[in-house]
Amino acid sequence: QKEVEQDPGPLSVPEGAIVSLNCTYSNSAFQYFMWYRQYSRKGPELLMYTYSSGNKEDGRFTAQVDKSSKYISLFIRDSQPSDSATYLCAMSVNNNNDMRFGAGTRLTVKP
Amino acid sequence: GAVVSQHPSRVICKSGTSVKIECRSLDFQATTMFWYRQFPKQSLMLMATSNEGSKATYEQGVEKDKFLINHASLTLSTLTVTSAHPEDSSFYICSARDAGGSDGYTFGSGTRLTVV
Numbered sequence: 001q002k003e004v005e006q007d008p009g010p011l012s013v014p015e016g017a018i019v020s021l022n023c024t025y026s027n028s029a030f031q032y033f034m035w036y037r038q039y040s041r042k043g044p045e046l047l048m049y050t051y052s053s054g055n056k057e058d059g060r061f062t063a064q065v066d067k068s069s070k071y072i073s074l075f076i077r078d079s080q081p082s083d084s085a086t087y088l089c090a091m092s093v094n095n096n097n098d099m100r101f102g103a104g105t106r107l108t109v110k111p
Numbered sequence: 112g113a114v115v116s117q118h119p120s121r122v123i124c125k126s127g128t129s130v131k132i133e134c135r136s137l138d139f140q141a142t143t144m145f146w147y148r149q150f151p152k153q154s155l156m157l158m159a160t161s162n163e164g165s166k167a168t169y170e171q172g173v174e175k176d177k178f179l180i181n182h183a184s185l186t187l188s189t190l191t192v193t194s195a196h197p198e199d200s201s202f203y204i205c206s207a208r209d210a211g212g213s214d215g216y217t218f219g220s221g222t223r224l225t226v227v
Contacts, residue, residue, distance in 0.1 A: 006154075008152075032215065034215045034216070036218070041202070041221070041223065042220060042221060043115075043117070043204050043218040043219050043220040043221040044155070044204070044218045045218070046215050046216070046217060046218075049215040088154060088155070090215075090216075098145050098157050098160055099145070099157075099206075099215075099216060100157075101154045101155045102154060103153065103154045104153075104154050106152075
């Protein structure tokens, strides 16, 4: 079993749709959870950063962490064509540890 | 926010030569940097953890003599791919965290290495 599982997609939605991206993990020691957006041939860009369980909202993006289920989600409201990218979940045990990444989900938002 | 600068963004080299990739933390100090490798349509795989002033820690299966890491200062880590072969062609990305900030890790823009 991989440490972090993420459906690679691809996922295609119409503009304006709500997008739900998810990851599951097996290591209960993970405490820091991140979502990155990666455009083709670019480095990942941090979107959301959360500690432990709970929700965090930033504009059209909402991150949820359910540590009891070892499940994290990223929701994108009113999706735009510019949101088309690969979304990677990542997590670490502490802030000085290396991160473990999901496979990344390729999202396409069609105009 | 924190910025990590990575150079070069793209390099083509001949088989058997060595290539150096630089990763700099701008306006913050990074005692630890991470080097990742990413194959097309795949996720990032951690290669090694670079520690300022000490030896890097390599992940299992990563040849330390092939992928030389030097973290000589609090703002600079370098990865040298020695005696490169075509199978080393990949996308290499570094990351670092601003300990004084509140965000997670920041990535460089990546280096696409092509060995011909």
